[in-house]
Amino acid sequence: MTSHDLRAELASLTTEAFRPELAEIDRLPTLDIARLMNAEDTSVPAAVAARLPQIAAAIDAVAARMAHGGRLVYAGAGTAGRLGVLDASECPPTFNTRPTQVIGLIAGGPDAVVSSVEGAEDSPELAREDLDGLELTADDTVVGVSASGRTPYAIGAVRHARAVGALTIGLACNEGSALASAAEHGIEVVVGPELLTGSTRLKAGTAQKLVLNMLSTITMIRLGKTYGNLMVDVRASNAKLRARSRRIVALATGAGDDEIERALTESGGEVKNAILTILADVDGPTAARLLEESDGHLRAALAIATG
Known part of the structure:
Protein backbone atom coordinates (compact mmCIF):
# COMPACT_ATOMS: atom_id res chain seq x y z
CA MET A 1 0.00 0.00 0.00
CA LEU A 223 -15.48 -20.11 35.59
CA GLY A 224 -16.33 -19.91 39.30
CA LYS A 225 -13.59 -17.48 40.24
CA THR A 226 -16.05 -15.45 42.30
CA TYR A 227 -18.71 -16.11 44.94
CA GLY A 228 -21.40 -13.52 44.40
CA ASN A 229 -19.40 -10.35 43.88
CA LEU A 230 -16.51 -11.50 46.07
CA MET A 231 -13.09 -12.30 44.58
CA VAL A 232 -12.70 -15.64 46.32
CA ASP A 233 -9.76 -16.68 44.16
CA VAL A 234 -7.73 -13.58 45.03
CA ARG A 235 -4.02 -14.33 45.50
CA ALA A 236 -2.79 -12.88 48.80
CA SER A 237 0.68 -11.82 47.64
CA ASN A 238 1.07 -8.72 49.80
CA ALA A 239 -0.20 -7.18 53.05
CA LYS A 240 -3.12 -5.41 51.36
CA LEU A 241 -4.31 -8.57 49.66
CA ARG A 242 -3.93 -10.60 52.83
CA ALA A 243 -6.16 -8.10 54.61
CA ARG A 244 -8.60 -8.28 51.69
CA SER A 245 -8.62 -12.07 51.94
CA ARG A 246 -9.68 -11.90 55.58
CA ARG A 247 -12.38 -9.37 54.73
CA ILE A 248 -13.73 -11.53 51.89
CA VAL A 249 -13.99 -14.55 54.18
CA ALA A 250 -15.77 -12.38 56.77
CA LEU A 251 -18.24 -11.04 54.21
CA ALA A 252 -18.97 -14.51 52.84
CA THR A 253 -19.37 -16.25 56.20
CA GLY A 254 -20.02 -13.70 58.94
CA ALA A 255 -17.40 -15.52 61.03
CA GLY A 256 -15.27 -13.87 63.69
CA ASP A 257 -11.59 -13.05 63.41
CA ASP A 258 -10.33 -16.14 65.24
CA GLU A 259 -12.41 -18.53 63.15
CA ILE A 260 -11.31 -16.80 59.95
CA GLU A 261 -7.64 -17.06 60.93
CA ARG A 262 -8.03 -20.77 61.71
CA ALA A 263 -9.79 -21.41 58.40
CA LEU A 264 -7.19 -19.54 56.37
CA THR A 265 -4.38 -21.33 58.16
CA GLU A 266 -5.97 -24.73 57.57
CA SER A 267 -6.55 -23.95 53.90
CA GLY A 268 -3.05 -22.60 53.27
CA GLY A 269 -4.36 -19.08 52.74
CA GLU A 270 -6.80 -20.10 49.99
CA VAL A 271 -9.86 -17.88 50.43
CA LYS A 272 -12.32 -20.13 48.61
CA ASN A 273 -11.26 -23.15 50.66
CA ALA A 274 -11.46 -21.17 53.90
CA ILE A 275 -15.01 -20.09 53.15
CA LEU A 276 -16.01 -23.67 52.43
CA THR A 277 -14.49 -24.98 55.66
CA ILE A 278 -16.59 -22.47 57.61
CA LEU A 279 -19.90 -22.64 55.73
CA ALA A 280 -19.87 -26.42 55.28
CA ASP A 281 -18.13 -27.18 58.58
CA VAL A 282 -15.52 -29.39 56.93
CA ASP A 283 -11.76 -29.64 57.32
CA GLY A 284 -9.20 -28.26 54.87
CA PRO A 285 -8.54 -31.47 52.91
CA THR A 286 -12.26 -32.10 52.52
CA ALA A 287 -12.81 -28.56 51.27
CA ALA A 288 -10.02 -29.02 48.72
CA ARG A 289 -11.54 -32.29 47.52
CA LEU A 290 -15.04 -30.83 47.20
CA LEU A 291 -13.75 -27.88 45.21
CA GLU A 292 -11.79 -30.17 42.91
CA GLU A 293 -14.92 -32.25 42.30
CA SER A 294 -16.82 -29.03 41.53
CA ASP A 295 -14.22 -27.65 39.09
CA GLY A 296 -13.51 -24.83 41.52
CA HIS A 297 -17.10 -23.58 41.76
CA LEU A 298 -17.75 -22.71 45.40
CA ARG A 299 -21.55 -22.76 45.14
CA ALA A 300 -21.46 -26.23 43.64
CA ALA A 301 -19.08 -27.47 46.33
CA LEU A 302 -21.34 -26.05 49.03
CA ALA A 303 -24.35 -27.79 47.49
CA ILE A 304 -22.53 -31.13 47.60
CA ALA A 305 -21.35 -30.61 51.16
CA THR A 306 -24.69 -29.46 52.56
CA GLY A 307 -27.06 -31.40 50.33
Whole structure:
Protein backbone atom coordinates (compact mmCIF):
# COMPACT_ATOMS: atom_id res chain seq x y z
CA MET A 1 0.00 0.00 0.00
CA THR A 2 1.41 3.40 -1.02
CA SER A 3 1.57 6.32 1.41
CA HIS A 4 -1.19 8.01 -0.60
CA ASP A 5 -3.42 4.93 -0.30
CA LEU A 6 -2.75 4.74 3.43
CA ARG A 7 -3.65 8.40 3.91
CA ALA A 8 -6.87 7.86 2.00
CA GLU A 9 -7.72 4.78 4.05
CA LEU A 10 -7.12 6.57 7.33
CA ALA A 11 -9.17 9.55 6.20
CA SER A 12 -12.14 7.23 5.67
CA LEU A 13 -12.10 5.95 9.26
CA THR A 14 -14.43 7.39 11.88
CA THR A 15 -11.67 7.18 14.49
CA GLU A 16 -9.46 9.41 12.30
CA ALA A 17 -12.08 12.01 11.33
CA PHE A 18 -11.24 15.71 11.71
CA ARG A 19 -13.66 17.83 13.72
CA PRO A 20 -13.54 21.44 12.51
CA GLU A 21 -15.61 22.63 15.49
CA LEU A 22 -12.63 21.82 17.71
CA ALA A 23 -10.02 23.55 15.56
CA GLU A 24 -9.64 26.35 18.14
CA ILE A 25 -9.50 24.06 21.19
CA ASP A 26 -5.95 25.09 22.04
CA ARG A 27 -7.15 28.66 22.57
CA LEU A 28 -9.76 27.73 25.17
CA PRO A 29 -9.32 28.02 28.95
CA THR A 30 -8.10 24.80 30.56
CA LEU A 31 -11.39 24.25 32.41
CA ASP A 32 -13.35 24.48 29.15
CA ILE A 33 -11.05 21.91 27.50
CA ALA A 34 -11.50 19.61 30.50
CA ARG A 35 -15.29 19.98 30.25
CA LEU A 36 -15.18 19.16 26.53
CA MET A 37 -13.03 16.11 27.14
CA ASN A 38 -15.23 14.92 30.00
CA ALA A 39 -18.35 15.32 27.86
CA GLU A 40 -16.70 13.25 25.12
CA ASP A 41 -15.92 10.46 27.57
CA THR A 42 -19.54 10.20 28.73
CA SER A 43 -20.51 8.86 25.30
CA VAL A 44 -18.29 5.78 25.58
CA PRO A 45 -20.45 3.59 27.87
CA ALA A 46 -23.43 4.03 25.54
CA ALA A 47 -21.31 2.89 22.59
CA VAL A 48 -20.27 -0.18 24.56
CA ALA A 49 -23.89 -0.84 25.61
CA ALA A 50 -24.90 -0.99 21.95
CA ARG A 51 -22.62 -4.03 21.54
CA LEU A 52 -23.51 -5.94 24.70
CA PRO A 53 -25.19 -8.86 22.88
CA GLN A 54 -22.03 -9.45 20.83
CA ILE A 55 -19.83 -9.06 23.91
CA ALA A 56 -21.93 -11.54 25.91
CA ALA A 57 -21.88 -14.11 23.11
CA ALA A 58 -18.11 -13.82 22.87
CA ILE A 59 -17.70 -14.23 26.64
CA ASP A 60 -19.80 -17.40 26.70
CA ALA A 61 -17.67 -18.85 23.93
CA VAL A 62 -14.43 -17.91 25.73
CA ALA A 63 -15.61 -19.37 29.05
CA ALA A 64 -16.62 -22.65 27.41
CA ARG A 65 -13.13 -23.10 25.99
CA MET A 66 -11.28 -21.94 29.10
CA ALA A 67 -13.30 -24.45 31.14
CA HIS A 68 -11.48 -27.11 29.11
CA GLY A 69 -8.06 -25.64 29.85
CA GLY A 70 -7.89 -23.04 27.11
CA ARG A 71 -6.07 -19.73 27.30
CA LEU A 72 -7.18 -16.17 26.61
CA VAL A 73 -4.71 -14.28 24.42
CA TYR A 74 -4.89 -10.59 23.55
CA ALA A 75 -2.98 -9.34 20.51
CA GLY A 76 -2.60 -5.71 19.50
CA ALA A 77 -0.22 -2.87 18.78
CA GLY A 78 0.39 0.45 20.51
CA THR A 79 -2.32 1.50 22.96
CA ALA A 80 -4.48 -1.51 22.07
CA GLY A 81 -1.62 -3.90 22.75
CA ARG A 82 -0.78 -2.20 26.04
CA LEU A 83 -4.39 -2.49 27.19
CA GLY A 84 -4.30 -6.21 26.49
CA VAL A 85 -1.04 -6.62 28.40
CA LEU A 86 -2.52 -4.65 31.30
CA ASP A 87 -5.69 -6.75 31.46
CA ALA A 88 -3.71 -9.99 31.27
CA SER A 89 -1.26 -8.92 33.97
CA GLU A 90 -4.07 -8.16 36.41
CA CYS A 91 -5.71 -11.60 36.17
CA PRO A 92 -3.25 -13.62 38.31
CA PRO A 93 -3.53 -11.43 41.44
CA THR A 94 -7.28 -10.89 41.00
CA PHE A 95 -8.42 -14.37 40.00
CA ASN A 96 -5.45 -16.59 40.88
CA THR A 97 -5.01 -17.56 37.23
CA ARG A 98 -1.77 -19.11 36.04
CA PRO A 99 0.61 -16.60 34.38
CA THR A 100 0.10 -18.45 31.08
CA GLN A 101 -3.70 -18.58 31.31
CA VAL A 102 -4.37 -14.98 30.19
CA ILE A 103 -1.67 -13.57 27.93
CA GLY A 104 -1.10 -10.16 26.39
CA LEU A 105 0.87 -9.97 23.14
CA ILE A 106 1.99 -6.59 21.85
CA ALA A 107 3.57 -5.94 18.47
CA GLY A 108 7.29 -5.47 19.04
CA GLY A 109 7.43 -7.50 22.24
CA PRO A 110 7.72 -6.39 25.88
CA ASP A 111 9.81 -3.31 25.02
CA ALA A 112 6.80 -1.94 23.11
CA VAL A 113 4.84 -1.63 26.36
CA VAL A 114 6.87 1.43 27.35
CA SER A 115 8.24 2.66 24.04
CA SER A 116 7.33 2.63 20.36
CA VAL A 117 8.73 -0.17 18.20
CA GLU A 118 8.54 1.23 14.71
CA GLY A 119 6.96 -0.93 12.04
CA ALA A 120 5.97 -3.79 14.34
CA GLU A 121 2.24 -3.15 13.96
CA ASP A 122 2.52 -3.50 10.18
CA SER A 123 3.65 -7.12 10.34
CA PRO A 124 1.09 -9.95 10.27
CA GLU A 125 4.07 -12.31 10.07
CA LEU A 126 5.25 -11.11 13.48
CA ALA A 127 1.82 -11.94 14.91
CA ARG A 128 2.03 -15.45 13.50
CA GLU A 129 5.48 -15.91 15.03
CA ASP A 130 4.29 -14.69 18.43
CA LEU A 131 1.30 -17.04 18.37
CA ASP A 132 3.34 -19.99 17.13
CA GLY A 133 5.50 -19.52 20.21
CA LEU A 134 2.40 -20.22 22.32
CA GLU A 135 1.53 -23.43 20.45
CA LEU A 136 -2.17 -22.56 20.15
CA THR A 137 -4.83 -25.23 20.52
CA ALA A 138 -8.53 -25.34 19.65
CA ASP A 139 -9.35 -24.56 23.30
CA ASP A 140 -7.56 -21.20 23.15
CA THR A 141 -9.05 -17.80 22.31
CA VAL A 142 -7.26 -14.98 20.52
CA VAL A 143 -8.64 -11.45 20.78
CA GLY A 144 -7.32 -9.05 18.18
CA VAL A 145 -7.55 -5.47 19.48
CA SER A 146 -7.25 -2.45 17.19
CA ALA A 147 -9.04 0.89 17.36
CA SER A 148 -8.89 1.35 13.59
CA GLY A 149 -9.70 -2.30 12.90
CA ARG A 150 -7.06 -2.32 10.18
CA THR A 151 -3.83 -3.00 12.11
CA PRO A 152 -2.00 -5.80 10.26
CA TYR A 153 -0.58 -7.31 13.48
CA ALA A 154 -4.04 -7.71 15.05
CA ILE A 155 -5.64 -8.97 11.84
CA GLY A 156 -2.76 -11.36 11.24
CA ALA A 157 -3.12 -12.74 14.76
CA VAL A 158 -6.85 -13.40 14.32
CA ARG A 159 -6.48 -14.97 10.89
CA HIS A 160 -3.66 -17.26 12.02
CA ALA A 161 -5.51 -18.27 15.19
CA ARG A 162 -8.66 -19.06 13.25
CA ALA A 163 -6.70 -21.15 10.78
CA VAL A 164 -5.44 -23.39 13.59
CA GLY A 165 -8.91 -23.77 15.12
CA ALA A 166 -8.72 -21.33 18.03
CA LEU A 167 -11.69 -19.12 18.91
CA THR A 168 -11.26 -15.59 17.58
CA ILE A 169 -12.61 -12.19 18.61
CA GLY A 170 -11.98 -8.91 16.80
CA LEU A 171 -12.38 -5.72 18.86
CA ALA A 172 -12.39 -2.49 16.85
CA CYS A 173 -13.85 1.01 16.99
CA ASN A 174 -14.92 1.41 13.35
CA GLU A 175 -17.80 -0.24 11.54
CA GLY A 176 -17.09 -2.63 8.70
CA SER A 177 -13.56 -3.28 9.94
CA ALA A 178 -11.28 -5.92 8.48
CA LEU A 179 -10.49 -7.12 12.01
CA ALA A 180 -14.10 -7.81 12.96
CA SER A 181 -14.71 -9.51 9.61
CA ALA A 182 -11.71 -11.79 10.12
CA ALA A 183 -12.94 -13.01 13.53
CA GLU A 184 -15.75 -15.36 14.52
CA HIS A 185 -16.94 -12.76 17.00
CA GLY A 186 -16.65 -9.22 15.72
CA ILE A 187 -17.18 -6.42 18.26
CA GLU A 188 -17.18 -2.91 16.83
CA VAL A 189 -17.63 -0.20 19.47
CA VAL A 190 -18.04 3.01 17.49
CA VAL A 191 -17.20 5.97 19.71
CA GLY A 192 -16.86 8.55 16.94
CA PRO A 193 -14.05 10.99 16.10
CA GLU A 194 -11.60 11.82 18.86
CA LEU A 195 -11.10 15.15 20.61
CA LEU A 196 -7.61 15.21 19.11
CA THR A 197 -7.76 13.96 15.54
CA GLY A 198 -6.71 10.32 15.37
CA SER A 199 -5.67 10.07 19.04
CA THR A 200 -7.29 6.71 19.66
CA ARG A 201 -5.79 6.37 23.14
CA LEU A 202 -8.72 8.59 24.17
CA LYS A 203 -12.34 7.44 23.61
CA ALA A 204 -11.37 4.39 21.60
CA GLY A 205 -8.85 3.36 24.25
CA THR A 206 -11.44 3.82 26.99
CA ALA A 207 -13.96 1.72 25.07
CA GLN A 208 -11.44 -1.06 24.53
CA LYS A 209 -10.52 -1.03 28.23
CA LEU A 210 -14.21 -1.38 29.18
CA VAL A 211 -14.72 -4.31 26.82
CA LEU A 212 -11.55 -6.08 27.93
CA ASN A 213 -12.67 -5.62 31.55
CA MET A 214 -15.90 -7.40 30.62
CA LEU A 215 -14.21 -10.19 28.68
CA SER A 216 -11.86 -11.17 31.48
CA THR A 217 -14.07 -10.41 34.50
CA ILE A 218 -17.28 -12.06 33.31
CA THR A 219 -15.36 -15.03 31.93
CA MET A 220 -13.82 -15.50 35.38
CA ILE A 221 -17.28 -15.24 36.98
CA ARG A 222 -18.51 -17.97 34.63
CA LEU A 223 -15.48 -20.11 35.59
CA GLY A 224 -16.33 -19.91 39.30
CA LYS A 225 -13.59 -17.48 40.24
CA THR A 226 -16.05 -15.45 42.30
CA TYR A 227 -18.71 -16.11 44.94
CA GLY A 228 -21.40 -13.52 44.40
CA ASN A 229 -19.40 -10.35 43.88
CA LEU A 230 -16.51 -11.50 46.07
CA MET A 231 -13.09 -12.30 44.58
CA VAL A 232 -12.70 -15.64 46.32
CA ASP A 233 -9.76 -16.68 44.16
CA VAL A 234 -7.73 -13.58 45.03
CA ARG A 235 -4.02 -14.33 45.50
CA ALA A 236 -2.79 -12.88 48.80
CA SER A 237 0.68 -11.82 47.64
CA ASN A 238 1.07 -8.72 49.80
CA ALA A 239 -0.20 -7.18 53.05
CA LYS A 240 -3.12 -5.41 51.36
CA LEU A 241 -4.31 -8.57 49.66
CA ARG A 242 -3.93 -10.60 52.83
CA ALA A 243 -6.16 -8.10 54.61
CA ARG A 244 -8.60 -8.28 51.69
CA SER A 245 -8.62 -12.07 51.94
CA ARG A 246 -9.68 -11.90 55.58
CA ARG A 247 -12.38 -9.37 54.73
CA ILE A 248 -13.73 -11.53 51.89
CA VAL A 249 -13.99 -14.55 54.18
CA ALA A 250 -15.77 -12.38 56.77
CA LEU A 251 -18.24 -11.04 54.21
CA ALA A 252 -18.97 -14.51 52.84
CA THR A 253 -19.37 -16.25 56.20
CA GLY A 254 -20.02 -13.70 58.94
CA ALA A 255 -17.40 -15.52 61.03
CA GLY A 256 -15.27 -13.87 63.69
CA ASP A 257 -11.59 -13.05 63.41
CA ASP A 258 -10.33 -16.14 65.24
CA GLU A 259 -12.41 -18.53 63.15
CA ILE A 260 -11.31 -16.80 59.95
CA GLU A 261 -7.64 -17.06 60.93
CA ARG A 262 -8.03 -20.77 61.71
CA ALA A 263 -9.79 -21.41 58.40
CA LEU A 264 -7.19 -19.54 56.37
CA THR A 265 -4.38 -21.33 58.16
CA GLU A 266 -5.97 -24.73 57.57
CA SER A 267 -6.55 -23.95 53.90
CA GLY A 268 -3.05 -22.60 53.27
CA GLY A 269 -4.36 -19.08 52.74
CA GLU A 270 -6.80 -20.10 49.99
CA VAL A 271 -9.86 -17.88 50.43
CA LYS A 272 -12.32 -20.13 48.61
CA ASN A 273 -11.26 -23.15 50.66
CA ALA A 274 -11.46 -21.17 53.90
CA ILE A 275 -15.01 -20.09 53.15
CA LEU A 276 -16.01 -23.67 52.43
CA THR A 277 -14.49 -24.98 55.66
CA ILE A 278 -16.59 -22.47 57.61
CA LEU A 279 -19.90 -22.64 55.73
CA ALA A 280 -19.87 -26.42 55.28
CA ASP A 281 -18.13 -27.18 58.58
CA VAL A 282 -15.52 -29.39 56.93
CA ASP A 283 -11.76 -29.64 57.32
CA GLY A 284 -9.20 -28.26 54.87
CA PRO A 285 -8.54 -31.47 52.91
CA THR A 286 -12.26 -32.10 52.52
CA ALA A 287 -12.81 -28.56 51.27
CA ALA A 288 -10.02 -29.02 48.72
CA ARG A 289 -11.54 -32.29 47.52
CA LEU A 290 -15.04 -30.83 47.20
CA LEU A 291 -13.75 -27.88 45.21
CA GLU A 292 -11.79 -30.17 42.91
CA GLU A 293 -14.92 -32.25 42.30
CA SER A 294 -16.82 -29.03 41.53
CA ASP A 295 -14.22 -27.65 39.09
CA GLY A 296 -13.51 -24.83 41.52
CA HIS A 297 -17.10 -23.58 41.76
CA LEU A 298 -17.75 -22.71 45.40
CA ARG A 299 -21.55 -22.76 45.14
CA ALA A 300 -21.46 -26.23 43.64
CA ALA A 301 -19.08 -27.47 46.33
CA LEU A 302 -21.34 -26.05 49.03
CA ALA A 303 -24.35 -27.79 47.49
CA ILE A 304 -22.53 -31.13 47.60
CA ALA A 305 -21.35 -30.61 51.16
CA THR A 306 -24.69 -29.46 52.56
CA GLY A 307 -27.06 -31.40 50.33
